[in-house]
Amino acid sequence: MTINKIFRSCEEAVADVFHGATIMVGGFGSFGGLPIDLIIALANQRAKNLTVIANMGGVGFELSKRIKPEGYHDLGILFEKGQVKKFIGSVPALGGMPPTSPIERLYNEGKVEIEMVPQGTLAERIRCAAGGLGGFYTPVGIGTVVEEDKEKKVIGGKEYILELPLTADFALIKAHKADTLGNLVYRKTARCFNPVMAMAAKVTIVEVDWLVPVGELDPEVIVTPHVYVHRIVEVPK
């Protein structure tokens, strides 16, 4: 077989991300499942006008020092570098933090657009795209700002909102192990948004702690089948 999904570096794996691309980024918050090496490679690659779909907008390097004194990078680096035009997610900024995360500053200056999506609706909109569905009806958001301008339907006496699928040009994913075909397993809560995003993009790029030969992973525990994975980079931790 001539298909080779293995890339030597994160820089090579994200080299063709273009200006204006829509990118899903796995993970949950600042830790545990964030594909941080791919994010930093994208920050250095400098693609602009990106639409980023992720659960959280990141706190950025300055605010991160409140959590770990030495500071760390998260998704905030893409906002710090001015690469993002629009963010779609459930927690652009944290209410418990000062209003100085990169995304919140840019939003307040009118320099970035935000589409706020309830977290479960975010996951399901992505799963819809992954599975070729045109949308779904959910009760989440009824009576709130989320229902504005959306089709509503009463099913079995209960009110629901129509939510539409979310797809992307690229997905940046963090997994624990991949085999060289691209089958993936995750570690603990670092799974979170990664499996569903891995299934929903045109090009899925994965950074893994371990790359193993085909046959090494127990087929019963593979979470993401290789058909969804296009590029793999091993970043030993």
Added chain:
Amino acid sequence: MKRRLDELTIALRAAREFADGSVVNLGYGMPGLCANFIPEGRTVFFQSENGMLGYGGLATDAEKDYEMINASDQPVTPSPGMCFFDSASSFDMIRGGHVDVVVLGAYQVSAKGDLANWGRPGRPATGMGGGMDLATGAGRVIATMLHTTKEGEPRIVKNCTFPLTAKQCVSLIITDLAVIEVTREGLVLKEIAPGWTVQEIQSLTEARLEPAADLKEIEL
């Protein structure tokens, strides 16, 4: 002695609501503290919306693993029988009614049990996270909150003025001054902090409170 309960005591009181064998989700902030106050003799399965069921308590510095965190980004400890799943499956569990209790922080709760817990004036970029899904799907919603703002304004109000999380979802409110049940007839004052009177609590509450027949002091 007249004082307001601290956050740990509010969490302790909230944790007494967890029935043996129940599945409980703890929201961002103060609710997370409930993990360390499970009443003796009861088993509670904590669900975390980032994809975990059945974790232990909060991890000490030596135990920290940043690939095992709760939804507040805090490392937690393992517990036998725990399991992991992805975000889409996690919210199936939540929307589908498989989580018995959720404890959420609140900026405001209304007389009808409407909850506002994610947006406030001047902070348009803060998000609702999983709060709307949890408030809509969980079997029972407990709101833990401070009774008033720093300026002394009531947070238990006739109608919420902050953006809503979900309508008519809260069943119990636990504050630093009182425990209040939301009923179809309105808010029922069940317990009050030591040293406070019903009149004092009412004067700090915009919505009308009906004292319960068995009104008592919060046991500390």
